[in-house]
Amino acid sequence: MTEVLSVSGLSVFYGTSAQAVENVSFAVGDGQVVTLLGANGAGKTSIMKAIAGLIPSRGEILFGGEPISALPARERVKRGIIYVPEGREIVANMSVRENLVLGGYHLAARDRRTRTEMVLDLFPEIANKADRAAWRLSGGEQQMLAIGRGLMAAPKLLLLDEPSLGLAPMLVRRVFDRLAAIRRESDLAIVLVEQNLAMSMRICDELHFLRGGRIIGHRTAADLKDNAARQEAIDAYLGAASAA
Ligand SMILES: Nc1ncnc2c1ncn2[C@@H]1O[C@H](COP(=O)(O)OP(=O)(O)OP(=O)(O)O)[C@@H](O)[C@H]1O
Numbered sequence: 001m002t003e004v005l006s007v008s009g010l011s012v013f014y015g016t017s018a019q020a021v022e023n024v025s026f027a028v029g030d031g032q033v034v035t036l037l038g039a040n041g042a043g044k045t046s047i048m049k050a051i052a053g054l055i056p057s058r059g060e061i062l063f064g065g066e067p068i069s070a071l072p073a074r075e076r077v078k079r080g081i082i083y084v085p086e087g088r089e090i091v092a093n094m095s096v097r098e099n100l101v102l103g104g105y106h107l108a109a110r111d112r113r114t115r116t117e118m119v120l121d122l123f124p125e126i127a128n129k130a131d132r133a134a135w136r137l138s139g140g141e142q143q144m145l146a147i148g149r150g151l152m153a154a155p156k157l158l159l160l161d162e163p164s165l166g167l168a169p170m171l172v173r174r175v176f177d178r179l180a181a182i183r184r185e186s187d188l189a190i191v192l193v194e195q196n197l198a199m200s201m202r203i204c205d206e207l208h209f210l211r212g213g214r215i216i217g218h219r220t221a222a223d224l225k226d227n228a229a230r231q232e233a234i235d236a237y238l239g240a241a242s243a244a
Pocket of ligand 1: 014018019020038039040041042043044045046047
């Protein structure tokens with residue numbers, strides 16, 4: 001398996017003293033889904049932002065074998081690193097289709113049309129509402145639009161920050177089913193940030209557990225196939241609050 005992303009000794013500081021991420025290392029292979037799990041404040045978003053180039057960091061980040069730490073965020077986007085932030089930052093008063101077009105702004109017009117159709121095929125819920133203003137979508141549909149907009153950019157690596165946040169369990173399942181389909185149909189690599197172990201288990205290959213800015217444990221999806229092993233990992237790394 002080819003390594004798409006390799007993070008070694010990553011540290012993130014806010015200001016001069018507050019350290020949000022401490023010496024974090026992990027890798028993501030071609031077509032692999034790797035989940036970062038941890039409670040609020042564990043450092044998950046900071047890691048994603050550091051990979052996307054949105055905040056400064058120390059350590060080494062390799063993408064496709066090349067160091068990217070010195071590259072600005074827009075150059076990382078051009079190379080295929082797309083960050084879908086938590087909170088679905090879609091443009092509320094633009095239509096679904098316009099939001100998608102925005103995600104593929106750097107593509108040639110023909111590719112943009114093809115990809116728009118591909119994304120709408122993947123998310124029939126929003127395809128029916130393509131000309132509707134984004135603010136009129138439900139929470140789950142807005143999340144689908146945010147992911148769809150990320151896919152418009154033809155990513156090689158999708159950084160997906162808490163796609164389940166604030167969604168009803170049924171909608172979370174729908175969003176994750178679509179992610180599973182994307183995973184089956186393409187060799188897109190994904191780093192997924194989640195607090196929900198059960199949901200991330202639906203699609204991921206490997207999990208890293210974070211606490212206080214550090215990776216405190218690692219499991220493969222195969223390690224966590226049975227309920228007892230999952231419960232053991234929850235007890236060891238996440239605590240009862242994350243068992244849902
Ligand atoms: N802009 C900022 N300035 C200062 N401290 C910050 C900033 N952003 C995050 N932090 C701190 O860094 C630590 C890690 O935050 P981060 O958002 O990366 O965690 P997280 O695991 O993504 O949490 P959540 O699940 O709540 O989104 C926290 O202690 C947080 O308070």
